Amino acid sequence: MQPGPTSTPTSTSTPDDDRTVRVEHLTKTFGSGPHAVRAVDDLNFEVRPGRVTGFLGPNGAGKTTTLRMLLGLVSPTSGTATVGGRRYAEIARPAHVVGAALEAASFHPGRTARDHLRVFAPQVGVPDTRADEVLALVGLSAVAQRRVGGFSLGMRQRLALATTLLGDPPVLLLDEPANGLDPEGIAWLRGFLRALAHEGRTVLVSSHVLSEVEQTVDDVVIIARGRLVHASPLGELARLARRRVEVASPDAAALDALVAAGGWAVDDVRRGPDGATYVLLDVDTPAVGAAAFGAGVELHRLQARDVGLEDVFLQLTAPPPGAEQPPAGAPAPARLDGAA
Numbered sequence: 312m313q314p315g316p317t318s319t320p321t322s323t324s325t326p327d328d329d330r331t332v333r334v335e336h337l338t339k340t341f342g343s344g345p346h347a348v349r350a351v352d353d354l355n356f357e358v359r360p361g362r363v364t365g366f367l368g369p370n371g372a373g374k375t376t377t378l379r380m381l382l383g384l385v386s387p388t389s390g391t392a393t394v395g396g397r398r399y400a401e402i403a404r405p406a407h408v409v410g411a412a413l414e415a416a417s418f419h420p421g422r423t424a425r426d427h428l429r430v431f432a433p434q435v436g437v438p439d440t441r442a443d444e445v446l447a448l449v450g451l452s453a454v455a456q457r458r459v460g461g462f463s464l465g466m467r468q469r470l471a472l473a474t475t476l477l478g479d480p481p482v483l484l485l486d487e488p489a490n491g492l493d494p495e496g497i498a499w500l501r502g503f504l505r506a507l508a509h510e511g512r513t514v515l516v517s518s519h520v521l522s523e524v525e526q527t528v529d530d531v532v533i534i535a536r537g538r539l540v541h542a543s544p545l546g547e548l549a550r551l552a553r554r555r556v557e558v559a560s561p562d563a564a565a566l567d568a569l570v571a572a573g574g575w576a577v578d579d580v581r582r583g584p585d586g587a588t589y590v591l592l593d594v595d596t597p598a599v600g601a602a603a604f605g606a607g608v609e610l611h612r613l614q615a616r617d618v619g620l621e622d623v624f625l626q627l628t629a630p631p632p633g634a635e636q637p638p639a640g641a642p643a644p645a646r647l648d649g650a651a
């Protein structure tokens with residue numbers, strides 16, 4: 312069984328508010344004039360402790376820039392990014408409050424895993440012995456004395472996680488931690504992040520692929536073009552997935568009449584020498600089948616085509632129609648859920 316990341320749950324020692332990550336009216340514009348890039352645009356969201364939150368958006372959506380602002384590595388053009396109500400620069404012992412792994416960390420290839428951590432231990436203010444503790448947490452004890460240069464990508468990701476855990480922080484900000492992991496590595500990461508959240512920590516994990524984190528996260532914050540497009544528990548996102556039914560008949564006129572009589576919303580219709588095919592929304596196959604049977608309409612196909620979560624994610628983050636390269640600061644698409 313996967314050991315918990317620490318033996319002392321943080322939930323009893325740290326008040327909830329100290330672990331809340333909050334982004335308010337956060338905006339970052341890089342450059343100025345015609346070449347300005349609005350990487351983050353009036354972004355608002357909150358990440359709660361005791362849960363794993365997926366911070367999702369396509370490449371270039373502004374995830375890394377937001378995380379960098381939370382870590383005080385980039386200053387906002389306006390708005391605030393805080394952990395426990397404080398900007399990173401105002402936190403007294405930051406490594407004991409926020410653990411962060413941004414992009415693939417660079418390791419000195421000649422150093423052993425243990426030495427890598429021992430270099431960081433004094434900066435964080437923990438004893439050398441903490442290196443072995445965090446190596447054990449991420450399952451790297453057996454390779455503690457091996458040089459990092461020979462590590463696989465998965466081992467490097469684990470070492471990066473171990474580094475973030477040195478100060479036993481209650482808040483973890485992880486940028487694409489599943490990147491490049493094989494299915495076994497992803498399964499391990501899932502269990503590990505869930506254990507961290509179970510201890511009462513705040514875990515924010517960015518990804519540009521929802522399916523990568525779908526089985527890990529409790530909540531989702533989805534951004535596109537620097538703006539919030541959706542924030543909710545994962546279950547609410549699933550409710551946005553609309554049911555679809557594909558129905559085909561060799562008698563196009565009869566199918567037209569059936570669809571009109573049913574009053575169903577039509578997502579798509581195709582006509583050809585073999586008749587017509589409709590894709591209907593928010594209806595199920597028994598309802599369409601029963602109506603066709605009742606009206607005596609011959610069907611050649613009747614098939615459910617449910618929309619998966621990934622489709623909802625793509626729909627939410629798709630560029631507005633006709634805007635392949637949206638200009639800096641372009642307005643976000645309409646929110647499907649009215650999220651704030």
Ligand SMILES: Nc1ncnc2c1ncn2[C@@H]1O[C@H](COP(=O)(O)OP(=O)(O)OP(=O)(O)O)[C@@H](O)[C@H]1O
Pocket residue numbers: 341342348349350368369370371372373374375376377519
């Ligand atoms: N230092 C910078 N100078 C200029 N533009 C930048 C800078 N950093 C980021 N950007 C731009 O800001 C936008 C958001 O980038 P960011 O890296 O935050 O997105 P992301 O969602 O993390 O994407 P990815 O998944 O590809 O890492 C992009 O258009 C990027 O090119």
